[in-house]
Amino acid sequence: MTAVEENTSGAFDGATGHDEYLRILEAIQTGALQLLAGFPQQPSALRVQVGEVTIEAEWQVTAAPLVGAPEVAAGAVETPAAPDKPALGAVFRAPSVGVFYRSQEPGADPFVEVGDRVTAGQQIAIVEAMKLMIPVTAQTGGVITGILKEDNEPVQFDEPLFSYSPE
Structure with a gap:
């Protein structure tokens, strides 16, 4: 048992x-x-x-924010650019370690595409963690400018999933 x-x-x-x-x-x-x-x-x-x-x-912790850093859960955060990489701008981040899904179920249309306008609270993806489907929601309104992870790809806590232009 x-x-x-x-x-x-x-x-x-x-x-x-x-x-x-x-x-x-x-x-x-x-x-x-x-x-x-x-x-x-x-x-x-x-x-x-x-x-x-x-x-x-x-789970294995790969990189953790500093103590006292603001909490981030699928929120809007400016991401600084590395010297050899362009700035992402505002991003929506993974609320948990898990597997990233762009649609509700296999074969369904993605929640959002590049160019889509989103509103605060709108579901934009799912992260599955231990059979729990955790919705990824937009914390602010804007237009999706980039999809940073592939469907069915593992993600880490706080990892950028989408870039967007705030409104």
Whole structure:
């Protein structure tokens, strides 16, 4: 018996139990994202328990912002240019480590294309982390000027996904 089966055995029977299980997983996802957004730098592990359900995640931290740096989660940030690279300008960033998806499902139209106008709060992509689909939303309005990652490509926390021109 796995840890998940142990934690949930007998707790979720039938359709109502399944709905309750999905509700708890959604609460865990929301809580975990809020918790991660509050850290000054990305942690290397996270353990979340809601009722009898426990989720543990560990990941390799490649580059973390300095303590006291402003928090960034799919937000609008100016990216400084390296000496040999042009400036990206304003970018929307990955809210989590995971896999970047440009559309809701395989074969569907992408959420946005270069030249599309976006509004604050509009979903522009998805990052999948441990089977959780985390929406990437525009924090401000603007026009998409570049798509910086390929569909189905791994991304790191805070990595630029789209460049845009603010409005």
